[in-house]
Amino acid sequence: MPLDYKRFNPPEDCVSYKRFTKDSLKSPEQLENEILIKEELRKDGRALSETRPIFVSTEAVSQAKGSAYVELGSTKVICSVYDPREIPHQNEFSQLGHLFCEVKFAPFSCPRQRRSHAPDAEERTLSAALKQALEPVVCRNMFPNYQVDIFVYIIENNGSCFAAAINAAGLALVDAAVPMYDIVTASSMAVVGDNYFLDPTEEEEFVALNNTGDINHGVITMATMDVLQQITNFTQIGSMDVTSVNLAMVKLEQECANLVPVIQQCIVKKTVEGLKIKKKLEDAAKEREKTLDDKIDIWKKKLQAG
Amino acid sequence: MAKTEFGTVCVPGTRLCLAKEHKCGPGTYEYRGYVYAMLAGVMKIEDDEIQERKIISIDSPRTPGILPKTGDIVTAKVTVVNSRVVQCVILCVGPSVLLPMMEVHWYHLSTAENELGVVIATAEGAPQGVNMVPISWSEMQCPKSLVKEPRKVARVLPENINDAMLTDEKPELKEENAVCNNGDAARLSTGATSPLFPPQRREFLTSRAGAFAGGVA
Amino acid sequence: MELETDVVSHASGSARLRLANTDILVGVKTEIDVPKPENPAQGKIEFFVDCSANATPEFEGRGGEQLANSISNLMQRAYYSSQAFNLKQLCILEGKQCWKLYVDILILESGGNLCDAVSVAVKAALFNTRIPFVKVALMDGGNIDLQLSDDPYDCKLLDIGSAPLLVTLCKIGDKCVVDPTAEEESCSIVSLIVGITDNPKFYQTEKENEQSFDGSAKCSTIDINGPGSVHPKTLNNAINQGMEAAKALDEALGRTLLRERKENQGFKKQSYGFLK
Numbered sequence: 001m002p003l004d005y006k007r008f009n010p011p012e013d014c015v016s017y018k019r020f021t022k023d024s025l026k027s028p029e030q031l032e033n034e035i036l037i038k039e040e041l042r043k044d045g046r047a048l049s050e051t052r053p054i055f056v057s058t059e060a061v062s063q064a065k066g067s068a069y070v071e072l073g074s075t076k077v078i079c080s081v082y083d084p085r086e087i088p089h090q091n092e093f094s095q096l097g098h099l100f101c102e103v104k105f106a107p108f109s110c111p112r113q114r115r116s117h118a119p120d121a122e123e124r125t126l127s128a129a130l131k132q133a134l135e136p137v138v139c140r141n142m143f144p145n146y147q148v149d150i151f152v153y154i155i156e157n158n159g160s161c162f163a164a165a166i167n168a169a170g171l172a173l174v175d176a177a178v179p180m181y182d183i184v185t186a187s188s189m190a191v192v193g194d195n196y197f198l199d200p201t202e203e204e205e206f207v208a209l210n211n212t213g214d215i216n217h218g219v220i221t222m223a224t225m226d227v228l229q230q231i232t233n234f235t236q237i238g239s240m241d242v243t244s245v246n247l248a249m250v251k252l253e254q255e256c257a258n259l260v261p262v263i264q265q266c267i268v269k270k271t272v273e274g275l276k277i278k279k280k281l282e283d284a285a286k287e288r289e290k291t292l293d294d295k296i297d298i299w300k301k302k303l304q305a306g
Numbered sequence: 307m308a309k310t311e312f313g314t315v316c317v318p319g320t321r322l323c324l325a326k327e328h329k330c331g332p333g334t335y336e337y338r339g340y341v342y343a344m345l346a347g348v349m350k351i352e353d354d355e356i357q358e359r360k361i362i363s364i365d366s367p368r369t370p371g372i373l374p375k376t377g378d379i380v381t382a383k384v385t386v387v388n389s390r391v392v393q394c395v396i397l398c399v400g401p402s403v404l405l406p407m408m409e410v411h412w413y414h415l416s417t418a419e420n421e422l423g424v425v426i427a428t429a430e431g432a433p434q435g436v437n438m439v440p441i442s443w444s445e446m447q448c449p450k451s452l453v454k455e456p457r458k459v460a461r462v463l464p465e466n467i468n469d470a471m472l473t474d475e476k477p478e479l480k481e482e483n484a485v486c487n488n489g490d491a492a493r494l495s496t497g498a499t500s501p502l503f504p505p506q507r508r509e510f511l512t513s514r515a516g517a518f519a520g521g522v523a
Numbered sequence: 524m525e526l527e528t529d530v531v532s533h534a535s536g537s538a539r540l541r542l543a544n545t546d547i548l549v550g551v552k553t554e555i556d557v558p559k560p561e562n563p564a565q566g567k568i569e570f571f572v573d574c575s576a577n578a579t580p581e582f583e584g585r586g587g588e589q590l591a592n593s594i595s596n597l598m599q600r601a602y603y604s605s606q607a608f609n610l611k612q613l614c615i616l617e618g619k620q621c622w623k624l625y626v627d628i629l630i631l632e633s634g635g636n637l638c639d640a641v642s643v644a645v646k647a648a649l650f651n652t653r654i655p656f657v658k659v660a661l662m663d664g665g666n667i668d669l670q671l672s673d674d675p676y677d678c679k680l681l682d683i684g685s686a687p688l689l690v691t692l693c694k695i696g697d698k699c700v701v702d703p704t705a706e707e708e709s710c711s712i713v714s715l716i717v718g719i720t721d722n723p724k725f726y727q728t729e730k731e732n733e734q735s736f737d738g739s740a741k742c743s744t745i746d747i748n749g750p751g752s753v754h755p756k757t758l759n760n761a762i763n764q765g766m767e768a769a770k771a772l773d774e775a776l777g778r779t780l781l782r783e784r785k786e787n788q789g790f791k792k793q794s795y796g797f798l799k
Contacts, residue, residue: 019560066368096750125596128589136713136752139335139344174318177368179344181335182319210562212605216741227319227342230752236745239604239720242762245742253755267317267346268308274367275312275348 004117016113031207036195044201051187051199051255056167056266058175066176070168072199076155079168081176084146097143101131101150103165109157111202126162133166133186133223133233139179148178159201163188166223166233167259174267183267184232185259186223189248191216191240196248198255209238216240222252226260313350316343322362329354331363379422382415423460429453526643526776528651528783536652540644543704544634547641549626549648553655555669556623558614566613566621570598570628572641578633587630593748594628594641601642601687601718601744608686616659619667624652635705638716642689643776649686650726650780653678684723687743688772690765691716694753699761701768713751715761718744719769726777740766 003009018024026034035043042048052073061067064080071077087098103126105115119127130152138148150172152165166186173180190200190208193215197204200219211217218238224231236245308315316322320343325336331352333345343349347366354361382394396413417423427438429448438446440459447454524542531537534550558565572595574587581587602608613622626648628641655678658670693703693711700707708714721740742762747753753761 015560024561121596121599124592128593128596132747132749135750140750174346175368177345177366179333180318181337181342181344183317209603212611214606217604220745224755225319225752227321228337228752229754231747231755231758232752234745234747234758236742237600237603239606239741239743241739241741242766245745245762246759249755249758264317268310268315271315271346271348271367272310272312275310275315278367279312 007117018112028207028210028212031203032192032211035192035197035204035207042197043203048196049198049251051258054167054259054262056171056262058171058266058270064172064176066172066174066178068168068171068175070164070171072160072164072167073201074156074158075161075164077152077161077164077168078155079150079152079165079172081151081169081172081178082149083176084143084148087145087147090145093145095144096140097138097145098140098147099131099134099138099150100147101127101134101152101169103127103130103152103154105154105157105161109154109161111158112206126165129162129233129235130165130169133184134169134173136230136232137170137180137182137184137225138173139181142179148173148176157202159203159205160188160199160221162186162221162235163199163223166221167263171263171266174263175270182225182227182230183260183263184223184225185256185263186221186233187252187255187259188219188221189252190219191238191244191248193217196244196251198251211238216244220245220248220252222249222256224253224256226257307349313348315347316349316364317346318343322349328360328362331361333364333366334362380413380415381425417458417460420461423458425460425462427455427457429455524643526647526779528647528780529787535654536648536650538644538647538651540640540647542634542636542640542643542702544632545636545640546630546632546634547637547644548629548631549641549644550629551648551652552625552627553652554623554625555615555620555657558618558621562610563618564614565610567623568602568608568610568613568626569623570595570602570626570645572598572628572630574630574633578630582630582633590637591630594638597638597689597716597718597744597746598626598628598641598645600746601689604720604743606685606741607718607720607743609682612682613654615657615669616661616667619661620659620669622654624649633705635708636691636702638689638691639702639772642687642718643772646683646686646688646776647780649681649683650784652681654681682723684726684777685720687718687720688769688776689716689718689744690769690772691748692761692765694751694757694761699757699764701764711749711751713747713749713753715753715758715765716744716746716748717742717762717765717769719766719773721770721773724777726781740770742766 037043040048046052055071056068058066058068060069060078061080065083067078067080069076069078084097087094103123104119105123107115107117109115130150134150150169152169154161154165163186166184170184174183187199190197190204192204192208192211197208200208205219208217208219216239218236218240220236221233222231223233234249240248307320322328322334322341322343325339325341328341328351330336330341331350333343333347334341335344336342341362343364345364345366347364349362350365351360351362378399380396381398382396384392384394386393394415424446427446428434428436429438429446429451430453431451433450436448436450438448438455438457440446440457441454443459443461444456445454446457446459524540526538526540528536528538530539530548531550535553536551538549540547540549556567559567572591574582574591576583576587578587582590605611613624615621626645628645630637630641653676655671658672660668660670662668690701691703691714692699692701693707693714694700695707695711699715700711703711703714719740720743745762
């Protein structure tokens with residue numbers, strides 16, 4: 001981890017105490033056996049194709065044009081979107097707008113190690129992948145030569161943090177009234193052998209990624225636009241053969257489609273609330289105008305009379 | 307889509323109608339023969355004056371970021387005056403006030419119409435808050451120092467002059483407009499400009515005028 | 524496609540690949556390092572891509588940084604799985620010492636299809652890498668005593684047969700195109716990159732082949748690149764297409780590398796270097 005010069009750093013050869021616990025000394029095979037208790041029953045009691053309860057809401061950050069907060073089980077992600085501004089360091093006119101995405105982990109978010117404040121390679125990869133996922137969704141021709149800033153902060157990471165980040169960013173963009181072609185939803189899956197864990201926890205992801213055997217293993221994250229039937233982002237890491245990739249793709253598509261009504265409900269609720277507030281403000285403004293008009297009438301009459 | 311007391315609320319991606327039925331208005335786009343929503347808001351169908359078809363558009367409670375387009379009338383405040391160009395900061399687009407943004411570099415402005423030109427200006431050396439009065443289409447005079455200075459004065463429509471009744475001051479507020487034309491040379495006449503106050507916000511005019519008068523580079 | 528290995532004498536392994544207008548130079552350096560505490564029996568491999576300003580003027584200064592980051596990320600992901608590249612072969616003494624490979628990729632000329640060329644060049648360079656034999660003794664007090672043999676040719680080679688090859692498929696209209704040129708790349712708004720690890724039979728001699736088993740090709744990484752989106756069917760077709768292309772490519776590459784190695788063993792290698 002690069003040193004952070006704004007803070008007092010511990011001595012260089014410090015290690016996390018977690019490495020001396022019984023858990024970290026388990027072999028990969030033991031860990032593998034642990035995540036699946038019985039046939040089709042996971043450690044946290046879910047079925048293989050069952051996702052964790054999801055909570056979405058908008059207007060989490062009052063200072064941002066649009067924002068969203070998403071919870072996938074205990075993974076918590078907050079995202080804020082700001083108004084289009086000029087692209088910095090740009091010399092030539094670009095016909096399409098740009099998206100500037102930044103993903104940041106809170107230092108206390110990951111269970112295994114403390115994340116540094118400087119953006120490390122994983123955060124940079126996720127930022128690029130988030131941009132990749134959102135670019136086809138936004139109508140970039142509506143703000144040429146401007147860029148929209150999207151900041152995602154992962155408060156707690158317990159698996160599927162990237163999928164939660166895409167969901168949050170998509171919702172925040174709708175909240176910010178950025179023109180979009182469709183709603184984008186994302187979900188992820190961990191594959192270990194013949195078991196497909198939908199919406200994996202951090203433990204399941206760890207086992208899937210660090211498998212040393214000869215079986216199919218890996219983590220796939222997929223983001224789709226449901227109405228237009230398009231995949232905007234597909235990342236796979238690990239080693240899987242084509243049939244398992246295809247099977248995983250089918251399951252993920254289904255799950256992404258299931259998320260759409262949740263996001264839609266949230267948007268409709270917030271829109272109706274916003275319309276109600278707008279109506280109240282308009283009524284209040286009309287009242288004020290009316291009293292002012294009455295005053296003007298009174299003075300005019302006075303002028304004419306006197 | 308959801309039917310509420312305000313109308314039909316849509317989210318981005320909602321399929322609204324066939325492209326043949328209605329024309330795409332703001333907030334919608336056309337793809338493969340259908341019209342889809344681009345924003346989250348209430349669907350509105352209005353009559354189009356020119357053509358016979360109705361326009362379908364989405365009305366969002368939150369305004370999307372407004373950007374000046376070619377042909378828009380904007381209000382700008384002059385910041386730098388050179389012999390060839392005058393730089394300014396765009397403050398309002400049409401009737402809506404823009405959010406404070408950094409300087410916009412990519413628009414060429416023109417005042418080549420009767421309605422466009424200088425609205426508020428102050429004379430050199432005059433104290434702040436004293437606006438010049440136009441005496442012809444190309445001259446303005448300061449009421450305190452009686453200095454005349456050349457400006458291209460904007461011809462403002464009478465319904466937008468609404469302050470005269472409320473204050474004692476002679477100088478009347480006019481609008482300064484400029485049409486955006488990418489490619490036209492920028493020729494704003496030298497002088498201070500002031501923000502356009504949209505007709506609905508009359509009550510704030512006098513106070514804002516004081517704050518923005520002056521500003522000759 | 525022109526490929527030559529062992530072009531840089533100071534590196535432990537190197538390769539230069541010329542694919543039409545794309546020119547890639549890869550150098551591999553080995554260092555002894557302490558293994559990560561979580562993986563005491565594994566070595567490390569790190570990729571670094573440098574877009575030289577020679578390629579296009581846009582790469583001058585920090586211009587090529589984004590592209591370089593994305594390619595190195597892709598390579599890191601492709602080599603992540605132990606089935607793609609087994610890091611255990613880099614272990615010297617479990618928990619104490621291991622080899623760390625620094626794979627430095629230099630893009631000399633960019634004429635389309637960078638990822639594929641980079642992956643082929645990296646595989647060739649790793650095939651060419653010589654790791655010295657190390658005799659390790661654990662002294663009293665936990666000190667490590669390393670002894671490298673004096674003979675520079677007394678080294679071991681890496682088991683690189685299953686290293687992944689990236690295949691880029693550019694979506695132009697309705698079809699996917701393999702190995703796009705720069706013009707074709709500018710026509711498409713989205714491209715799919717598939718990293719395929721095939722079985723190592725192409726990289727082993729006849730004797731070894733009889734003993735190893737015949738597995739099927741696997742994907743070690745899949746990525747979508749570009750500001751566009753794809754239909755799921757297109758993605759499926761593209762992955763299958765990529766598999767076929769990678770298989771053919773792997774076969775050809777394996778044959779060539781084996782042949783070059785045989786030529787080298789007799790010290791009869793005719794060096795072309797950079798003059799061609």
